[in-house]
Amino acid sequence: MSTVRYSRNLSPAFEKHLSDSGVLSFLIRDTLSWNRSDHFAFDLQVREGDVLTLYYGTTKLVDVRFDPKKDQVRLSASRSYSHVAGYQDLMKRWALHELASTQRGHKVLSRYLLAAAEQANERYYRNKKEGFWQNRVSLAFGRMSQGDADWLVIDREAEIGFPSEAARKAFQGPIQNKYESIRKQILSSRSRKWGDAGGKAFGNQCDFLAIGRKGELFCIELKHGDDAPKVTFGSLQVAVYRDLFTKALPAISADIKALVRQKVDVGLLPKKALSRLPKADFKTVVPVLAVAAPNHRSACWDRLGEVMEHCPEARVTVVEIDDEKNPVCISRS
DSSP states (O other), X not given: OTTOXXXXXXXXXXXXXXXXXXXXXXXXXXXXXXXXXXXXXXXXXEETTTEEEEEETTEEEEXXXXXTTTTEEEXXXXXXXXXXXXXXXXXXXXXXXXXXXXXXXXXXXXXXXXXXHHHSOGGGTTTOSHHHHHHHHHIIIIXXXXXXXXXXXXXXXXXXXXXXXXXXXXXXXXXXXXXXXXXXXXXXXXXXXXXXXXXXXXXSOEEEEEEETXXXXXXXXEEETTOHHHHHTHHHHHHHHHHHHHHHHHHHHHXXXXXXXXXXXXXXXXXXXXXXXXXXXXXXXXXXXXXXXXXTTOTHHHHHHHHHHHXXXXXXXXXXXXXXXXXXXEEOO
């Protein structure tokens, strides 16, 4: 089990620079105000290797990578965004004080993000589909959480780490193959009725990790209500993540708890997240299928029920997420 990890923690030096009094504190403090018309537009997350990634729905606009040896940061983005007119010089190594400078780095970065978001394909966010709701769930139930919801989001695009591709396949393969086989069994008897509802193979990246009131770890998979095929088999997909994280818990619990504490310290999670951490390791993983902007007339609900009836292990909690300006979660089952 020592071959698996969940190592997304920042180095002590990077954490210090991002703290309230740190030279890079603006990266966290100002994220939610850079888009004044939509404070859900930009979601900043910690990634393995001393990296901060800014998500605009299902696309990434910039990575901020810290070099502890040189005490510098390097900004980078995919070619789609790194060549946004007027901002080509932004993607380079920066001395910390230069990037923090209001005129030289800080304002340039904020303007670039608005320009890159405008250039991004609408399917990533502006069409108000999956990416639009991913940012809302991540922030409303995580960093911006005000209420006492059943779960508090602590990370997005959650993925267990491995030392090699061979180790990944050996760990994940049996679980993924099991549920792929179940999906094929279901489709073989319903193909005429359901059509091509199979979709892509189940992956290894869960939309969200969250902590429950009693210290449970939640795996949450988000689907948009208009995407009937994905909703239909969403319970099988989140069952895959539940089984993967359950298997890995003995090795990754300490990593997850350390990440939560650090994100609280730098302001990426509310302090209430600390009170939800279990004293020992996480013991339970709860699977949740969240459907954003649900279409109550869709046939996917009946089909989802058939899938869960066919596979008892995929009888997961299903919730509906709605209200664009103030996302709310309503339990469906």
